[in-house]
Amino acid sequence: MAESSSATPRERYRAQVRAEVKERAWEQIATAGASALSLNAIAKRMGMSGPALYRYFASRDELITELIRDAYRSLADTLRAASEESGADVAALAHALRGWALDDPQRYFLVYGTPVPGYHAPDDITAIASENMATLLDAWTARPSADPAPPFAEHLEGLGRQWVDDHPAPPAALHGALTFWTRLHGVLSLELAGHFNGMGFDPAQLFAAELDSLLTGGGH
């Protein structure tokens, strides 16, 4: 049994309400974007009146931050799982990333989309981001290291790597992880945003081509 392991029934109820609020929030975000998220609307859809939600979330920003945190967490778990069950395979990570992105585009944009100028993510969120970088670095360190790649790798060499908790990765792996990140984000982001819409090609094939460019270290 032991459905919810939490201690007091009050805490269990509280956690359940918070969870339902977040669920409705995700629905709302998926259909109208994060900027259209309304605490009032969520409350009414849950059958309770406006300010009640402020017992569970101090502000709209806190709810959104919570959603961002969950999104990061979800991505980190997805990548970590894909890494484990594939033996730190780069291609597996790429497909996991793409699957996760297509699964909920607005969730992807919550992580990698337009930033609001003032906003500074709390430390625990940037820590999850570091987790992701570490997962990538693991995978790229495991690979038979490709060429040093002239100018940028030297630049990387000249940096003490406070990268990700001093991850023991050679510069080639750092470069690999970075380009993995930027190239796949490049295609995914434009695809999810609909910028490929008019043109008749298959985004999956472009994604595959970019992944291939990463794996072969040369494919144009």
Next chain:
Amino acid sequence: MAESSSATPRERYRAQVRAEVKERAWEQIATAGASALSLNAIAKRMGMSGPALYRYFASRDELITELIRDAYRSLADTLRAASEESGADVAALAHALRGWALDDPQRYFLVYGTPVPGYHAPDDITAIASENMATLLDAWTARPSADPAPPFAEHLEGLGRQWVDDHPAPPAALHGALTFWTRLHGVLSLELAGHFNGMGFDPAQLFAAELDSLLTGGGH
């Protein structure tokens, strides 16, 4: 002296007010993001009272659409100018793109940032997007065509190219323009969003590395 060429003085005044509204809007967007744009605040900052602005813009959405249009136009002009004064040089286009992006990150995100799910850009905006693609295709067609690049180029071949008004570009150029777009957007987008912040490397060098990968068709 023919400062403004418009016909009637009323139209000139109207155009001037619209321009000032947009100016204030850009300021607001630069400092607080597009979602925080407030017609009311703009009006007050211009010394007039709330609803007056509705004489000039039918709605908040129309103003934002106008800003998006201007952003696209600005990018198209920048790219076209860079293409002309460099003789359709790909590297010049890349640096023009980067300069334009760094010049006003929120303007970049207005074009390539998080899309709002319901929104459909008007036709004239997608037409400007096609202009940009055409500029890229021009540059890539001018290049000594690189390798055919196995699987994706074949996929492209199998498509009638309604790409950009049937632009006469070989599949290799199409692939080149696409990867130019996705790779540079990948680094720029993450850089502008601050995702490289903790890490000590220089984004410009990563950008240069990605550009190099495009030019040599092989650089890892």
Next chain:
DNA sequence: AAGATTTAGTTAGAAGCTATCACGAACCCT
């Protein structure tokens, strides 16, 4: 130039939102 018409800007107001407060009611724990 004088009158008629179009346009600019105002205030008032509806409907929505975030967020705070004070109150009553339900619940949990001892």
Next chain:
DNA sequence: AGGGTTCGTGATAGCTTCTAACTAAATCTT
């Protein structure tokens, strides 16, 4: 069974977009 915590409510302030009615000014027409 009482006592303190917590939940949910309605009221309220202040913000937003946007409509409507009205005034005043500038322009067009005669």
